[in-house]
Amino acid sequence: MPPAGGGAVPGAWDEYWRLSRETSALKGGGPLDEVLARFWQRVLGRPLSAGSRLLDIACGNGAVTAAAVGTGTAVAGAAGLFGIDRAEEAVRAYRARFPTGKGVAGDARRLPFADRCFDLVASQFGIEYAGEAAFGEAARVTAPGGLLAAVIHRTGGAIHRECAGNAAAMARVAASGILPAAREAFRRGAAASRGQGSRAAFRAADARLAVAVRQIEGVLAEFGTRVAGGTVQRLYQDLAHMFGRLAAYDPADVAAWVDLMAREIEAYSGRMEAALGAAMDGDGLARAAAQCEARGLSVLAREELRVGPEGGEPAAWMLVCERD
Numbered sequence: 001m002p003p004a005g006g007g008a009v010p011g012a013w014d015e016y017w018r019l020s021r022e023t024s025a026l027k028g029g030g031p032l033d034e035v036l037a038r039f040w041q042r043v044l045g046r047p048l049s050a051g052s053r054l055l056d057i058a059c060g061n062g063a064v065t066a067a068a069v070g071t072g073t074a075v076a077g078a079a080g081l082f083g084i085d086r087a088e089e090a091v092r093a094y095r096a097r098f099p100t101g102k103g104v105a106g107d108a109r110r111l112p113f114a115d116r117c118f119d120l121v122a123s124q125f126g127i128e129y130a131g132e133a134a135f136g137e138a139a140r141v142t143a144p145g146g147l148l149a150a151v152i153h154r155t156g157g158a159i160h161r162e163c164a165g166n167a168a169a170m171a172r173v174a175a176s177g178i179l180p181a182a183r184e185a186f187r188r189g190a191a192a193s194r195g196q197g198s199r200a201a202f203r204a205a206d207a208r209l210a211v212a213v214r215q216i217e218g219v220l221a222e223f224g225t226r227v228a229g230g231t232v233q234r235l236y237q238d239l240a241h242m243f244g245r246l247a248a249y250d251p252a253d254v255a256a257w258v259d260l261m262a263r264e265i266e267a268y269s270g271r272m273e274a275a276l277g278a279a280m281d282g283d284g285l286a287r288a289a290a291q292c293e294a295r296g297l298s299v300l301a302r303e304e305l306r307v308g309p310e311g312g313e314p315a316a317w318m319l320v321c322e323r324d
Contacts, residue, residue, distance in 0.1 A: 032315060035307050036124065036151065040067040043149045043320060047072055052079045052119040057108050057138060058126020059083030061093035065101065068120070076100050084111065108134040111141055119146040128152045129278040135288040139295035142323050148297060151305060152317040153279035158307055159315050160279050166228045167272035170265055172219045173232055178212035179258050182239055185209040186254040189246045213239070228268055235261055285317050297321040
């Protein structure tokens with residue numbers, strides 16, 4: 001989810017939510033989704049009373065809020081639903097998904113809410129982007145009898161390793177120069193087909209593109225077609241489709257596609273960089289829990305979330321605290 005504060009590449013998350021309306025960037029259904037669903041079902045199992053308030057920190061488009069509404073913990077319109085995120089585009093997505101909720105653009109390190117005003121404060125892969133102090137701030141707004149629950153990126157866990165692989169693959173894609181090469185080859189090809197350009201120049205541009213394509217094939221061979229959420233594979237397939245029908249495409253349309261892919265690759269790389277930087281090791285998790293305790297909360301659970309068969313492997317941390 002997008003960061004509520006801090007983060008290595010602040011604009012990457014706004015771009016993510018903007019691009020999610022134009023691409024297939026938002027997909028689910030993997031094994032981690034099942035683990036997260038079970039976690040939130042367990043945490044949100046007790047219903048909130050009428051008039052209770054829920055705060056979804058680094059809300060994105062409201063995954064945690066949706067889990068709360070889905071389990072009956074909060075009924076849209078009956079309980080106060082609040083989401084806060086640093087990314088303006090995420091806040092717009094939250095408001096669209098929960099018209100009765102209140103989406104706020106803000107920083108998790110300085111929540112614009114009064115002390116002890118939320119019965120449930122929750123975050124899924126978000127609050128850690130704002131640093132350890134954000135946990136104390138989340139604890140500050142947790143009401144008596146209320147819960148603070150967070151799923152947190154774990155250093156060295158399955159998600160952390162996947163992010164590292166995605167970042168490495170995207171760096172290779174950027175270094176290949178495939179998008180500038182594609183732009184030039186299509187421009188030269190279109191000009192040559194109209195008799196307005198040199199065929200020799202097109203052949204040279206085509207040769208440069210072929211070198212870049214071979215590098216992309218190397219990325220897919222090493223990392224697999226699903227790396228970076230399938231972005232590299234989609235780039236490769238789209239390019240092959242268009243190049244095979246060169247005469248059918250307007251150069252302006254190709255240029256727009258190149259620009260869109262460049263934005264998506266840059267934003268994806270930024271998100272991976274931010275996720276790697278935000279991940280916590282065991283000591284970091286302990287300090288985050290200490291922030292909550294310093295604000296008067298008791299730690300109910302501080303452990304790993306695991307994914308996979310037979311107990312699986314660590315994927316993330318979970319932290320659940322309560323104010324007596």
